Amino acid sequence: MKRLYLMRHGQSPTTSESGVAKDALRPLSERGRADARRMAAELTRRGAAPKLILHSPLLRAVQTAEELSSVLQPAGGKEAFTALDNTLSAEEVQSALTTRGAEVEEVVAVGHQPQIGEITSLLVQASFEFYPGTIVAVELQPEPRVLWTISPESRS
Numbered sequence: 001m002k003r004l005y006l007m008r009h010g011q012s013p014t015t016s017e018s019g020v021a022k023d024a025l026r027p028l029s030e031r032g033r034a035d036a037r038r039m040a041a042e043l044t045r046r047g048a049a050p051k052l053i054l055h056s057p058l059l060r061a062v063q064t065a066e067e068l069s070s071v072l073q074p075a076g077g078k079e080a081f082t083a084l085d086n087t088l089s090a091e092e093v094q095s096a097l098t099t100r101g102a103e104v105e106e107v108v109a110v111g112h113q114p115q116i117g118e119i120t121s122l123l124v125q126a127s128f129e130f131y132p133g134t135i136v137a138v139e140l141q142p143e144p145r146v147l148w149t150i151s152p153e154s155r156s
Helices: 030-045 059-072 090-100 115-124
Strands: 003-008 052-055 078-080 106-111 135-139 145-150
Touching: 003 115, 030 059, 030 135, 052 059, 059 078, 059 106, 090 106, 090 115, 106 115, 115 135
Parallel strands: 003 106, 052 078, 052 106
Antiparallel strands: 003 135, 135 145
16 A cells, blocks of 8 residues: 555534434434545545545444545445454554555545544654544655645635
């Protein structure tokens, strides 16, 4: 993998606001869905061509990946990736992403805070604000470096 786009899922109502019993079942809000489509269009505008979208199995990340996929149409599709479920360490997730993405040049990883921010910090030794829908583009070779960052708020 040469390039990794780390993304926090889109905006989602709280458990009580959405009327669900478990955090894993929280859906995206309509704004979250629209923001995900806008972020996908921004990826395309910036020349990104991810071949695979990996996402947490939690509903809001699944739905974010669905919206991204509808715009980006990655050749490798989208795939639930349990390492992104916010339970593993950044080191464990980075290792899993490296293994899974070995055959793919560009990958989008959709996850949750604090994990997605911790992975980014591990890769580039810098921290970023990961508001819902934020994407940080990381060039992994020859050395990891941030190419750009974008959030729905900055694209309003």
